[in-house]
Amino acid sequence: MESNNGFFNQYGGKYVAEVLRRPLDELEVEFKKAMADPEFVKELETIQRDYIGRETPLLYAETATKLLGGAQIYIKLEGLANTGAHKINNAIGQCLLAKRMGKKRIIAETGAGQHGVATAAACAKLGLDCTVYMGEVDVRRQQPNVSSMEMYGAKVHAVTSGSRTLKDAVNEAMRDWAANPDxxxxxxxxxxGPAPFPDMVRDFQSVIGKEVKRQCAERNIKPTALIACCGGGSNSIGFFAPFIDEKEPRLIAVEAGGIGPGIGENASRMTGNTSREGILQGYKSRFLLDDDGQALPTRSISAGLDYCGIGPQLASLGKTGRVEFTSALDKEALEAVKFFARNEGVLFAMESAHAGAEAIKLAPKLGKDKAIVVNMSGRGDKDIFITCPVFRPVEWKQFLISELERLNDAKDIHDAELM
Structure with a gap:
């Protein structure tokens, strides 16, 4: 399952400027040492249990199963992990490793904001300085997460270059690291990204799949399929990891279908018609690129899936057929949010709702003796600025107007007190 010198068949690698070769080589060595050190592993497991709140539950979605009339649906509730998503698994692992290496400062990129929140929280827990790069577009649509990052003490930089989304946040973080590697x-x-990141992130996130495998065995569940949303791929590869070398179950990754198949309308790298092999941001994989090899614009209602590339291991697994790729439209993801909220009391994040949408399609096609497991990689509290204008447009507009009036009144009172 691990890469071969940083490659997964033809994908992967370490295509970086010379200034980053040394820190990447050092990171690879120290990561392998740490994962072979029982004391590091024990400390990580303790933090996973006491701080993250592992293990997370595996919920039988009884009502959803009955309504859809097919396979039994189970939901892995990663949204119940501390900070509200799976991202904390990797953030804690990497920050603990960085502290072991003597690093005092952590930088991160973020799209939907969940990785930024998780990294900021991990840094607060471990006593590390934190800076987060986030595209200006994502800052606007994910203000609750920006607020949380700042509450944890992180400095959030809004990236104004390029498309002002996740791709550009990654670029800025890489520039910072190149300038401050020591x-x-x-x-x-x-x-x-460049090796060893694909191996590291998969290994730190594999706790999800390991728990699912154990929980299914304890309850005598033999899943026919595992379904996860897929942007860069951290939740999906962690979810799939313990099953990759087995023939079953089916592994299904769901990309952002956006609003349609056209250029700039989606973020479908494995299922879209504008995807091609290329090298970007330090690694070789499949990307949405133009004829000159430049990243094309993407679109998704979910900031966390709005990325032009995909992790190299997932690209390789898609090429071999071990992982099946599909996509869900924005409107399908929104319907999935509503369906699982009203019928199971579970509020999917917009990213995770893409996996939920695929479960809604797949379950009726399978027999009642079959089972599928959906990874709810995060919960939807963060998405109120996205979902409320859709589900409650009039009330939401009135709320924002009243809040603006309240803030203006408060400012007027404050200004008067200072006079």
């Missing part, structure tokens, strides 16, 4: 560790949030 004091700084780049806590990359997904299973992509």
């Amino acid at each position: 004091t700084t560790h780049y806590c990359l949030g997904s299973a992509l």
Whole structure:
């Protein structure tokens, strides 16, 4: 399952400037040492249990199963992990490793904000300085997460270059790391980038799949399929990891179908018609690229899936057929949010709702003796600025107007007190 010198068949590698070769080589050596050190592993497991709240539950979605009339649906509730998503698994692992290496400062990129929140929280827990790069577009649509990052003490930089989304946040983080390699560790949030990041992130996130495998065995569940959303791929590869070398179950990754198949309308790297092999941001994989090899614009209602590339291991597994790729449209993801909220009392994040949408499609096609497990990689509290304008447009507009009036009144009162 591990890479071969940083490659998964033809994908992967370490395509970086010379200034980053040394910190990447050092990171690879120290990661392998740490994972072979029982004391490090024990400390990590203790933090996973006492701080993250592992293990997370595996919920039988009884009502959803009955309504869909097919396979039994189970939901892995990663949204119940501390900070509200799976991202904390990797953030804690990398920050603990960085502290062991003597690094004092952590930088991170973030799209939907969950990796930024997780990294900021991990740094607060472990006593490390934290800086997060986030595209200006994502800052606007994910203000609750920006607020949380700052509450944990992180400095959030809004990236105004390029498309002002996740791709550009990654670029800025890489530039920072290249300028400060001796004091700084780049806590990359997904299973992509130059080696050894794809191996590291997968291994730290594999706790999800290991728990699912154990929980299913304890309850005599033999899943026909595992379903996860897929942007860069951290939740999906962690979810799939213990099953990759087995023939079953089916492993299904769901990309962002956005609003349609056209250029700039989606973020479908494995299922879209504009995807091609290329080298970007330090690794070789499949990307949405133009004829000159430049990243094309992407679109998704979910900031965490709005990325032009995919992790190299997932690209390789897609090419061999071990992982099946599909996509869900924005409107399908929104319907999945509503379906699982009203019928199971579980509020999916917009990213995770893409996996939920695929479960809604797949379950009725399978027999009642079959089972599928959906990874709810995060919960949807963070998405109120996205979902409320759709589900409650009038009330949401009135709320924002009243809040603006309240803030203006408070400012007027404050200004008057200072006079």
